[in-house]
Amino acid sequence: MKELQELARTLLSSGTVGVVIGWEEGPRGARPAFITDAADSSRLIFDHRCTHNLATYLSPRRPHMARLGKAAIVVKGCDARAVAGLLRETQVKREDVVIIGVRCGGVAADPAGAKPLTAETVAERCPGCTAREPHLADHVVGEAQPEPPGAPTRDARIAELDAMSAPKRWAFWQAEFARCIRCNACREVCPMCFCERCVGDKTEPQWLESSPHPRGNFAWHVTRALHQAGRCVDCGECQRACPADIPLGLLNRKIAGIVADRFDYRATDDPTVPAPIGAFSMSDRQEFIL
């Protein structure tokens, strides 16, 4: 913690950056912090409640952030993959951001989660995490952390769904999507959703109905999933932000499985690894094509 605060102080007071994006103590647990004054650096914290992926604030579609000047951003290993995604898709230039990596031992599903982190409170994406070390960082602070508690659960749930008949799966997802109020929180929080104008907001023609209605809801969630294929970094923010508790993490995990299986691609914080969509291989599997 001291190390992080010191680093932020140096970066700000030397004028290297105009803002350090990190976490601070808020009234309901950890919350994002934007430190512009070196004197405020001591507000910065990092612990298991810092679940937010701050990379979303690097999106060039947030002009109020640009006004704060060059940014330093604190990232966990999973968040670093989002920064890599932004670099890969030319949204951010490497020289325009200072990346401070923190070593992560898993985060709580809820930023207000009490200590210590347990198998009950840990975010579902954390157990078995393979991205706890941020390689992309300019500075890495803190000591190596223990493995997150608990065991992975999502793959088993996906297998369960896969084993169902199509109509049963349909019923399952329809029940989930029925709760969607199309608030777009999943999109707004996502670091990889940086379009100027989301296709979900497009009119003329309106491909996706925007009112909370089963038809538009389905089309939206299919399209969101498709657009995340090979891009999602599994930071879990969409699911955390969802007020209707739709298990988007499950869908994301499924897509990650598809691109890993078909295109041998796994989310990475190496921005030089090309994304699988937009590329192709002559030998891509085509068992579904007659």
Add this chain to the structure above:
Amino acid sequence: MKVGYYPGCSLHGTSREFDESLRAVAEVLGVELAEIDDWSCCGATSAHATNHLLSVALPARNLALAESQGHAEVLAPCAACYNRLAGARHEIATDAALAARMPELIGRPFANTVAVRNVVEVLHGLLPTIRVRAGQPLAGIKVACYYGCLLVRPAEVCSFDDAEDPVTMEEVVSATGATPVAWDMRLECCGGALSVSRTRSVVRLGRAILNDARAAGADAIVVACPMCHSNLDFRQSAMVRRGEAAMPVLFLSELVGLAFGVAPDRLGLRRHFTSARSLLDRVQPPAAAREVR
């Protein structure tokens, strides 16, 4: 290190010295050879000349046994056994329909998970240990490494070395302190099983091999195949002409054993038809040679 051991018929019969020397060398190297319980014939040349399916099923049975006995890899010292086992493994791995038929054919579960290794490959994997364990007894001894046909071919099955220009045996020999010679007939045919039916062909082929090794200055030929050994050793008296010196033919494991200072008797060197005395006389310390008749 523990490895499944598939001796095959030769190592229990005509090539007992291969088995003996291998066990002696394995002991020094700390490799435990766990003989596969209830192993059966690999099929050798007969099976694939008569029934293709049988030629795959016979090795598969042995691989399945190894699998059920918990082995990740199997050492098949005989080059023919190795070729059949590795070949069957490859064929099953690349033919899903064949793989699906296997369990029923051999009457036991089979996932084709066991890797098949030959002696050269296994010893090559232990080069650093061999270098440490080998003293200097073989210094100055020149050896012609003879691969024959089954050890490195076909390339897609025996992928541990280059099928046309293999080097692993030479590297093992170098590690023992002996000097491998460069020669041309390393991969030529020894005549194989024609030894019985067309002996004259085998004599003609073997003679060319011996002559080339001799011309290259070799003191001995080293092999890793019972068939090659049998032809070059047992038939040698018919190959050499008057005035020509005999050429000792050793199994690779025997040479490694000598380098380790194992007594020639324990390596089965007395079982050869062509005396290895000329070689043993030069092994340091010469005392070792006295144990052989």
Add this chain to the structure above:
Amino acid sequence: MALPAEKIEAFEPRITAFVCNWCTYTGADLAGTSRLQMDPNVRIIRLPCTGRIDPLFVIKAFERGADGVIVSGCHPADCHYTSGNYHARRRFAVFNEILGFLGVEPERLTFSWVSASEGQKWREVVNDATARARRLGPFDAFRALAGRSA
């Protein structure tokens, strides 16, 4: 979900085909010039390339009441635009799996490579897709999303 036999008889599925201009559309033309009789349930929308075919088209077609959708283009290595079909293959591989995961019956969607010389194959694709949709019955599940049932 299969319908009783008499209902299968009465039901005429509506199938939308998105095809590329150079291979499948031309292959369908060849089926015509060869007078290959086939089920009349398929309507073809012509695009320049499978690379242009957007999964949104497929969703929209289902929303509008299609009982089946065909996506078809040039065989690998035959694309008029060199690589549009390869990109489409990746896109639809993912899309197809996502739809499956969300509970859409895989038989609703047909992907095929039909070249300009494969009029016969086009007929098979059309007849098979029609037969499959007939067997499954109207795509009521999707239509129910819009609050209307067939």
Add this chain to the structure above:
Amino acid sequence: MARIGVFVCHCGENIGRTVDCARVAEELGKLPGVAHAIDYKYMCSDPGQALIKQAIAEKKLTGVVVAACSPHMHEKTFRRACGSAGLNPFLCEMANVREHCSWIHEDRDAATDKAVDLARFIVEKVKRNVPLETIRIPVTKRALVIGGGIAGIQAALDLADGGAEVILVEKEPSIGGHMSQLSETFPTLDCSQCILTPRMVEVYQHPNIKLMAYSEVAEVGGYIGNFDVKIRQKARYVDAANCNGCGACQKACIVRKVPSEFDEKLGKRTAIYVPFPQAVPNIPVIDRASCAYFKAKAKGVKKDACGKCKEACSKGAIDYEQADTFVTEKVGAIVVATGYTLYSIGKDQPEGLRGYGEYGYGTIPDVIDGLQFERLASASGPTAGKILRPSDGKEPKRIVFLQCVGSRDPAKGIEYCSKICCMYVAKHTMLYRHKVHDGQATVFYMDIRANGKGYDEFVRRAIEEDGARYVRGRVSRMYRDGETIKVQGFDTLSGEPVVIDADMVVLATAIRPQPGIEQLAQKLSASYDAHGFFNEAHPKLRPVETNTAGVYLAGACQAPRDIPDSVAMASAAAAKILGLFSKAELEREPTVAKVDAALCAGCFHCERVCPYGAITRIEVRDRKGNLVKIVAEVNPGVCQGCGTCQATCPSKSVELQGFTDEQIWSEINALLA
């Protein structure tokens, strides 16, 4: 409000037999926005087209739908008719009610219903069509030819004679290519240099040809009619303007034992050299890697660096300080004629290939390849045309020739036939017999492929008159036995293994594309096959074009080719280009993509999927000039209109004109109403 005209064609009986055309017209006429709907016997006939033109004028139509045959048949016809009546041609579309309806259905009701559907959704599409203008592209009437072998020389001369300016780029110090290395050529046995060198001189002297030898293409930008090509001229360390080609520098050079590339390492050259006496241009280059001056400089020796050539040059043309220079040229078309290289049997191989361990991986002396034999047989070669083996200079009395070394051998990674080897091996056996009368040539072959004019007769001559012994089979092994090479093979006709003693072995190794060809292809956005040969646009109908408009192929860069084939391809490419240059402007269909810069977020997925490199990056700046963002832009000259960018764009910020989202959305909507 749209005013669409619908014209339903009976196509004689072809449509009318199964589709009730009158009913189709009647149903369509009821649609909102349809101002006119009729049926007629033959819409494509003159009176039929007149009906359309008349309706456009009288009913003030804003769009036309012709329900008839396939658009592949008559779209151009009807669009032209609309255009002549003053309606933008791109406001006309066809509904395919013949191939896709009347011809494939028998039930009249079902077919008529379907025809109504097909016409209806096209009506909805046409409502959203917008007038488009044909794209006109200016053409720069200069051509770039890459490669100065026989194909490049022929293309350059044909183009230049046709009145086009040509820039001929050759990476070696001289043009001439492999053909200049050959002794005699099949099937006539005429001297290769005798027929080639006059053509080389012609290139040099042609007023329309700018020769850039010792140069390479560094970058290619632009598109058909308007390429910008950046060319790197490598430093020769000799001032070409001053050099008079006297050769004094070469006489003075102290480094005399550099293996000659031209002689395939069988001869020697100096460090400052021209590759061969008839080189064009006849200007030497200094080979920096072997030059004593540069070596001394590299070691840091200041004084006493060699400098002998500089002293010897009376024109002061030697310039050790010369550096690579870059020039950018504008051209309208490009011919790729980069030729081939020979596969070698050595151990080090590019990915996917394997060497021949069974032939000793190239370590046996006196086992040479076909080009080396050409140099031995050539009167200008290192042995002055005497067949002498490289190891000891003795005349070989027994030569074994091996065909298909690498070629047709999937185990070595090359499954294709190299095409020219059967012929040149036959030639080699003849040249050998003509020079060594008591020599015996033995050829191992798989098949003899002598399918050209006079080719088979030529091979027969080699066998029947010049005594070449042909053995059908392959060689399994080769090894040395003293001074002899034992060639161990199998005669598949007699079914016997054979061992042949040879004094020398000549391998007809496979023809492969030049190294670095993939990079060149990428610069040109042209596609290439798994072996690196350029892909032609169509294997039968467009054999000298690539998929990239304006880029053409000649010679062995496309596949193994002999001289006549290469020359024919070169002339064909030149003819294509002269045809292109005969027009002032190129016309293109406006089916191209367009980016909405305001909506583009600059993720550049479109750039990655575009097969043509048509996407460029442009900066968007606010009024004060501050950079707002970098977005994609489509170059309409390069875009071919596949639309892959649009389907890939997550926000749909790029639209393919003629196939916009609105149009397709309307089609889907109308179809399933």
